[in-house]
Each structure stands twice: as structure tokens, then as C-alpha cells.
Amino acid sequence: MLIIEKVFLLKSVDLFADLSEERLVSIAEVIKEEFVNKGHEIFHKGDKGNNLYLIKEGLISIHDEENELARLTAEDFFGEMSLLSSESRTASATAIEDSVLLKLNQWQFYELLETDVSILKGIIQTLCTRLMKQNKLISQLKKSLCNTMNREIDPYES
Template identity: 35%
Template sequence: MLTSVQRLLFVRKVPIFQELRDDFLVRLASVMDELSFPANQSIFTEGQEGRSLYIVVSGQVKVHHGDRELARLGKEDCFGEMSLFDAEPRSASVTTLEPCECLMLTQMQLYDAIDETPGIAVNIIRLLSRRIRELNQKANAQNPKSSISEVKVPPDRS
């Protein structure tokens, strides 16, 4: 278990929270649940309903579709953020590669945080944009003709 000071120091390093004031971070960190997972444990599966964001405190997880690995995430990385905003089922599965400690932030906790400090929404948008760019770069490397960036929209003829 992390002490309240350890939580504050940890959450302050997480990219989506870096620009937030300490008084706000203290409140946010105090409402997060701390979860422990053994190695090779599914945290959630693709298609499952989700309303929470996870932040890796220690250990490593893989994000995957079946056997195809999409990413490996470690300390200070977060995952599960998409379902907080679009109310859609999880787009991938996440499984631990080793024992992991995570902090979990629920949708309601996040919405309360955004109401108080809108800057957190901008940070999450940056995170999502960066991940889309990384996936696009991987798609370009695997098959240059299937890239999202190469989709052409026909001109409006009206």
C-alpha cells in the first residue's frame, strides 16, 4: 500500500496529471483505488464494459488482441482511458506480464476532476492523440498503403 505522500509523488509523475496543482492531485490520488494483480492475470478483456482508467505503479502489462500484442506498458503508464469517454466496450485486452500494482480512477472520479480542473482533459486528449499516431506509424511500417494518413477524402461537389 502506498502512503498518501507516496501516492502524491507518484501521481505527480504520470504524464496526464503533470500540469495539475498539488492540492488537486492530493484529492485525486486519495480517491483512487489501489489494486494488485499477479503475473499473467487478465485485468480486462476486449469487448468488456469499462468505466475506469488504470495507472501502472509497478510491474508491466501487455495490451493485446488475442495473441497479437499491441503495446507493453510499465510504471507511470495508463490504460483503459478510452472507455471513460465513449461508453463503448473495451477495444483491447490487458494482461499482466509480471506482478503489478495499479491505481484505478473511475469515470465519475475523472469527470469530477475535469469539472474542477479542465486541464486534465487536455492532457488525456494529448495521450490519446499520441497513441493514435504511434498506431499509425506501426501501420505505415507494416503496410504503407493501409495507413490512416493516406486516406483521401473526395472533394465536396455540391
């Protein structure tokens, strides 16, 4: 993949949208391209993580042992929490189809932050959006559970 192609991909991802052309070129020079086959587990829940992944092509499932948490496609990114925390991965990531990823490691990310903190804006916005979606889901599940419990307590009520 050419540097210019990487720059165009980076520019299309919310995380990097506010960065200068110069900064995008410097990221494109160090970010690594990775091909993954359908069914390949990119990382496993509980693994130590230190990479952020951008999807150029393909489809990735973010999941735990029982549930799919998200399906991500071109121009999405994942693994950002491991760049900000030394905690282990909170979910697994598996390629649903042959995919092309760009991988940025934690060291490269911190080097980028030293020269341009605007990248944090994209991460914060993404984390807030994902947190709001999770809060909404938790609220819906809680309501559903309460309704189910109420029907079990008084099956004639409805």
C-alpha cells in the first residue's frame, strides 16, 4: 500500500480527521499493513494489547465468549482502549471475512501524542459514543428484565 493511499484512509477515519496533512504522512510512514484471513483471531479477550487497528477492507467481529458486541467494516477502528490503558483486552476481535488492516502500536501512538494531542479528540469522541450506546443497551436490558420479572410475579397482569 502506498503512503498516499494510507493518508487517504487515515483522513477518512474520524480518529484522524482533524490532523494536518503533514501529521497524516508521518503516521502513514510508520503504520503497518496486515492481511488477515477469514476466521483469524486478531486478539483474544484477556490478552495484553498495545495496537490500534484501522480497517481498510473486510469485516471484523468484536466479541466476548457469548456475544457479538460489534461488527466493524472499512474505515472503522478498534483496539484503541489498549493504547490508553495497560489493562488486558476486554473483548476478542476476529475477521469475519478476509480483511486488510493498518496497525499502529502504542509506542508510535505515544510519539504522535507528544507532537499533536488533537488525536485525543477523536478517541474521546469515539469512546463517548460507544459508552452512550452501551448505556442505552444496559437500560433496555434492565427494562426488559424488570418486565419479565413482573410477569413472573403476577402472570395475570398485563
